[in-house]
Amino acid sequence: MISSLRVLLLLTFRSLFSHKAKSLIVGGIIAFGTFLLIVGTSLLDSVEASMEESITESVTGQLQVYSADARDALSLFGGMAMGEDIGEIDDFAKVKEVLEAVPNVKSVVPMGINNSTIMGGNDFDRVLGELQVAVDTSDAAGVSDSIEQLRNLAAYMASDYENRLAIAADPTESQEALDTLKTVQDDAFWTDFKLHPAKGMRTLETKIAPLSDDGRLLFLRSLGTDLTAFAKNFDRFEIIEGERVPEGKRGFLLNKRLDDRFMKNIVARGFDSLHKSVVEDGDKIEGDAKLEALVAQNVRQYQRILFEMTPADGRALRTELARLLDEDGELKELLKTFLDVDDDNFLERYTFFYDQIAPKIQLHEINVGDTVTMRTITSSGYFKAINIKCYGRFQFKGLEKSDLSGMFNLIDMISYRDLYGMMTDEQRAELSQLKEDVGVKAVKREDAEAALFGGDGPVESASTPKDKSHRDFDLDSRLKVEVQDVSGDTFTQEEIDHGMARHAAILLEDPERIDETQVALEAAIAKNDLNLKVVDWQEASGIVGQFVIVFRVVLYIAIAIIFLVALVIINNSMVMATVDRIGEIGTMRAIGAKRGFVLAMFLLETFSLGMCTGTLGAGAAVGLMFWLGKVGIPATTDVLVFFFGGPRLYPEVGMINILFGLVVIVLVSLISTLFPAWIATRVQPIEAMQRRD
Amino acid sequence: MSSAIVELNDVIKDYPLGKLTVHAVRGVSIRIEKGEFTAIAGPSGSGKTTILNLIGCVDVPTSGKVSVAGSLTNDLGDRALTALRLHKLGFIFQSFNLIGVLNVFQNVEFPLLLQGGMSKGERAKRVDRIVEEVGLTAHVKHRPNELSGGQRQRVAIARALVTNPAIILADEPTANIDSATGHSIIELMKQINDEQKTTFIFSTHDQKVMEQARRIILLKDGVVVDDNAQNGDGQASGAAGEKLSGTDEVEE
Ligand SMILES: Nc1ncnc2c1ncn2[C@@H]1O[C@H](COP(=O)(O)OP(=O)(O)OP(=O)(O)O)[C@@H](O)[C@H]1O
Ligand SMILES: [Mg+2]
Numbered sequence: 001m002i003s004s005l006r007v008l009l010l011l012t013f014r015s016l017f018s019h020k021a022k023s024l025i026v027g028g029i030i031a032f033g034t035f036l037l038i039v040g041t042s043l044l045d046s047v048e049a050s051m052e053e054s055i056t057e058s059v060t061g062q063l064q065v066y067s068a069d070a071r072d073a074l075s076l077f078g079g080m081a082m083g084e085d086i087g088e089i090d091d092f093a094k095v096k097e098v099l100e101a102v103p104n105v106k107s108v109v110p111m112g113i114n115n116s117t118i119m120g121g122n123d124f125d126r127v128l129g130e131l132q133v134a135v136d137t138s139d140a141a142g143v144s145d146s147i148e149q150l151r152n153l154a155a156y157m158a159s160d161y162e163n164r165l166a167i168a169a170d171p172t173e174s175q176e177a178l179d180t181l182k183t184v185q186d187d188a189f190w191t192d193f194k195l196h197p198a199k200g201m202r203t204l205e206t207k208i209a210p211l212s213d214d215g216r217l218l219f220l221r222s223l224g225t226d227l228t229a230f231a232k233n234f235d236r237f238e239i240i241e242g243e244r245v246p247e248g249k250r251g252f253l254l255n256k257r258l259d260d261r262f263m264k265n266i267v268a269r270g271f272d273s274l275h276k277s278v279v280e281d282g283d284k285i286e287g288d289a290k291l292e293a294l295v296a297q298n299v300r301q302y303q304r305i306l307f308e309m310t311p312a313d314g315r316a317l318r319t320e321l322a323r324l325l326d327e328d329g330e331l332k333e334l335l336k337t338f339l340d341v342d343d344d345n346f347l348e349r350y351t352f353f354y355d356q357i358a359p360k361i362q363l364h365e366i367n368v369g370d371t372v373t374m375r376t377i378t379s380s381g382y383f384k385a386i387n388i389k390c391y392g393r394f395q396f397k398g399l400e401k402s403d404l405s406g407m408f409n410l411i412d413m414i415s416y417r418d419l420y421g422m423m424t425d426e427q428r429a430e431l432s433q434l435k436e437d438v439g440v441k442a443v444k445r446e447d448a449e450a451a452l453f454g455g456d457g458p459v460e461s462a463s464t465p466k467d468k469s470h471r472d473f474d475l476d477s478r479l480k481v482e483v484q485d486v487s488g489d490t491f492t493q494e495e496i497d498h499g500m501a502r503h504a505a506i507l508l509e510d511p512e513r514i515d516e517t518q519v520a521l522e523a524a525i526a527k528n529d530l531n532l533k534v535v536d537w538q539e540a541s542g543i544v545g546q547f548v549i550v551f552r553v554v555l556y557i558a559i560a561i562i563f564l565v566a567l568v569i570i571n572n573s574m575v576m577a578t579v580d581r582i583g584e585i586g587t588m589r590a591i592g593a594k595r596g597f598v599l600a601m602f603l604l605e606t607f608s609l610g611m612c613t614g615t616l617g618a619g620a621a622v623g624l625m626f627w628l629g630k631v632g633i634p635a636t637t638d639v640l641v642f643f644f645g646g647p648r649l650y651p652e653v654g655m656i657n658i659l660f661g662l663v664v665i666v667l668v669s670l671i672s673t674l675f676p677a678w679i680a681t682r683v684q685p686i687e688a689m690q691r692r693d
Numbered sequence: 694m695s696s697a698i699v700e701l702n703d704v705i706k707d708y709p710l711g712k713l714t715v716h717a718v719r720g721v722s723i724r725i726e727k728g729e730f731t732a733i734a735g736p737s738g739s740g741k742t743t744i745l746n747l748i749g750c751v752d753v754p755t756s757g758k759v760s761v762a763g764s765l766t767n768d769l770g771d772r773a774l775t776a777l778r779l780h781k782l783g784f785i786f787q788s789f790n791l792i793g794v795l796n797v798f799q800n801v802e803f804p805l806l807l808q809g810g811m812s813k814g815e816r817a818k819r820v821d822r823i824v825e826e827v828g829l830t831a832h833v834k835h836r837p838n839e840l841s842g843g844q845r846q847r848v849a850i851a852r853a854l855v856t857n858p859a860i861i862l863a864d865e866p867t868a869n870i871d872s873a874t875g876h877s878i879i880e881l882m883k884q885i886n887d888e889q890k891t892t893f894i895f896s897t898h899d900q901k902v903m904e905q906a907r908r909i910i911l912l913k914d915g916v917v918v919d920d921n922a923q924n925g926d927g928q929a930s931g932a933a934g935e936k937l938s939g940t941d942e943v944e945e
Contacts, residue, residue: 007799007806014794587790590751591852592779592807595771685751685778688790689742689864 012605022577027613029566034617038661040555042653048548050645056537057236058396061505064540065532075542093497098528104517106509110501112224114419116376123307124212135197145311154184223408224416226496233507242368242392248490256395257406263365270298302335308361378421387485398646403638413496567672574676586687595681602677610669625653699725704757717743719915728890732906739912741896749862750774783853785863789845791837798833801851827851843874863895879905
């Protein structure tokens with residue numbers, strides 16, 4: 001047995017060397033296949049691990065639980081619009097108690113997602129407010145500054161209504177507005193204003209202000225959670241401006257990414273986009289239609305700078321701009337020239353914008369420290385509004401540039417519950433009584449959302465002039481929503497825990513043991529009748545988390561195709577080699593070699609070839625992965641940043657990848673040898689007699 | 694049948710050839726005793742190879758009985774036939790049929806390895822002795838393609854001999870080598886036959902080669918037309934030789 005193994009090995013190596021072409025083809029395929037397999041699976045595993053970090057350390061935790069009664073699947077990143085029914089966890093405290101007792105569970109953090117809107121600033125209202133203050137404090141300079149701004153705004157509004165007059169079917173409304181606006185453009189009005197400021201203010205507030213835009217409708221998606229627990233458990237969370245919402249206080253935190261993308265001054269956003277393309281990606285504006293359009297848009301949006309500035313700042317800016325551009329002119333014209341950037345001056349103007357202009361305007365719709373009114377439609381279909389304070393801005397470390405990490409703002413759990421507006425049966429009954437009394441028909445949730453959020457435009461309505469639907473949006477007055485001011489409220493940990501949550505993140509001591517912990521959790525849930533389902537981060541994150549699965553499927557299909565081709569090629573060349581060796585095989589059989597010997601000879605041949613070239617391929621793959629692990633693979637897009645868990649992916653190659661690669665390749669080569677080997681065993685010893693060589 | 698090491702009884706072998714049937718052997722009965730040195734002669738197509746294949750257990754008869762070293766091959770399956778070939782038979786082929794990837798030593802050693810059960814040292818001793826016997830000691834490390842035809846056939850003889858088989862079969866062992874070398878190959882076989890009493894059965898259609906045999910079985914169209922053992926003259930040539938030379942057979 002041992003001796004025949006020896007001759008087998010000898011035969012194997014000898015024939016591998018003497019059939020060089022075949023060995024080279026088969027070996028090459030095997031080496032390449034192993035290489036591909038190891039590189040592919042290592043990269044995927046690394047991406048999955050990084051993405052797991054991105055997702056688990058920023059929002060989901062390793063596992064999520066939510067109601068077993070949910071009609072829809074929890075899908076935290078994408079896929080989940082509004083109105084998904086993921087059920088409710090009625091008493092979070094009980095869930096927390098049971099689940100935190102399960103081994104390997106570090107903590108359980110309550111969560112819920114809320115979509116609400118806030119109104120962005122209205123320039124006219126803001127300046128009017130400033131004027132009121134100036135009047136009240138007898139600040140003469142302030143008064144005349146504000147007046148100048150208001151007159152500019154009125155002129156701008158007038159031009160707007162003129163445009164509308166030209167296209168409107170029924171001109172009366174626009175004409176009336178124009179006439180009203182004309183009065184404040186008159187010097188007489190302002191002379192009179194200085195004498196009777198109170199009367200003038202009244203005119204401005206009641207007659208002029210309603211003609212202005214309602215301001216921009218901003219859409220906020222917030223994750224309601226126990227903010228203290230969140231900060232403690234999600235390692236990537238970091239405050240970059242302001243502070244955390246103090247324990248026990250109502251408040252929300254803005255996601256920097258979300259804020260920059262949707263709530264920043266539109267000109268600033270234009271500069272940011274250009275900066276990314278021109279400076280980071282090295283693109284050229286000239287010749288790039290998209291970038292050119294961006295520049296043109298910025299030029300058109302000059303008013304978003306002009307009207308946000310006090311006249312004093314405007315004058316200062318005019319001087320600076322004249323110096324920078326080395327030309328003189330009105331601020332408006334200078335601004336337009338300034339905003340018309342090109343490849344040569346972009347960086348200089350970008351810097352100028354952030355140094356000189358940004359401090360003079362309201363760069364963000366919401367400033368840290370602002371108290372805003374969040375409006376939403378509660379789960380029971382009613383409008384709800386609360387005043388709540390913004391304490392700071394945060395980001396997720398390493399994911400600063402990823403849009404996917406900028407999916408949620410954060411809001412305290414109690415306010416979340418207010419906005420979610422779950423009602424007890426008692427409250428529900430009371431409300432329906434109320435409804436009857438007032439004669440309001442129950443608004444279907446979907447309809448209400450459509451009314452509230454309009455189409456799909458997330459935020460911006462920058463220079464959209466006031467129109468019918470916008471005015472209809474004056475929800476507070478129209479639907480008599482009482483704005484509840486909660487900014488001063490306090491609450492206890494008890495209150496956070498004893499209440500409703502939609503879902504909860506479960507963070508583990510040892511994330512590796514996720515599977516067994518999931519099983520243990522399910523057991524604990526069943527035992528305590530909690531009626532919850534447990535999903536892992538991948539499932540909970542929705543489409544994004546499942547991208548990796550998709551990639552994996554794609555990779556495996558690709559590998560399967562490659563292997564199928566390899567199988568055919570190996571099989572073919574082996575069959576050819578077998579035919580070449582019929583005489584030799586026949587001779588061995590005639591001399592007394594058993595069929596098993598022939599089979600073993602063939603299998604051993606491919607096996608050893610597979611092991612040798614497979615190891616070569618594996619070596620190359622490991623080499624490449626080590627190199628990549630050193631230099632990193634840059635994340636070239638926002639999505640990649642998220643997948644890579646940071647700006648670069650430093651892939652690792654695991655023993656399991658190597659073993660898997662080798663096992664698969666050896667299996668494939670053995671399978672592809674089965675047929676030729678079978679043919680070989682069918683060779684009759686009599687063939688030896690017919691041999692001519 | 695007693696002591697006969699090979700016995701063919703009314704053996705018929707038909708080959709299907711498309712819709713036709715080729716009657717390669719049409720009723721042959723031969724008895725060969727242990728230690729005989731027998732040539733099977735006859736013109737091309739007369740059935741020499743077919744009979745050697747039947748004796749060599751690489752083929753079974755269509756009818757009739759073939760008994761080799763005490764076993765009836767008709768009854769045996771592939772495994773048993775293989776074992777019979779491995780332990781009782783040695784083969785010398787017309788085209789030498791050495792294993793190209795193995796050197797002389799390894800080629801000769803090969804059947805021993807298939808048999809197993811022998812230590813490395815024993816094997817080496819046996820191989821060396823036999824290689825010396827066939828006069829190739831200087832070439833043990835050579836590959837077959839580095840040897841002449843005569844040398845290759847010597848390796849083949851050594852390989853056939855190494856297991857001490859009861860019977861050595863050789864189908865036209867000299868057809869692919871020049872006549873002088875062919876003569877010496879047959880002489881070598883004869884010498885071994887003398888010394889070791891190994892039974893040799895070889896086929897040829899070469900008159901001179903045939904004459905070196907002690908017994909000549911002459912075939913024609915699948916039947917035995919002459920057998921000097923049955924004729925009683927224990928020597929070659931004679932009637933059988935003349936009969937063959939009478940045919941206009943030309944070496945290929
Ligand atoms: N596998 C086969 N299939 C069909 N016919 C065969 C087969 N083997 C041999 N034959 C036929 O059987 C007859 C005997 O053939 P065999 O090879 O035994 O003759 P031979 O005496 O060895 O001839 P040669 O001197 O040419 O080697 C021939 O007619 C041959 O064509
Ligand atoms: Mg023949």
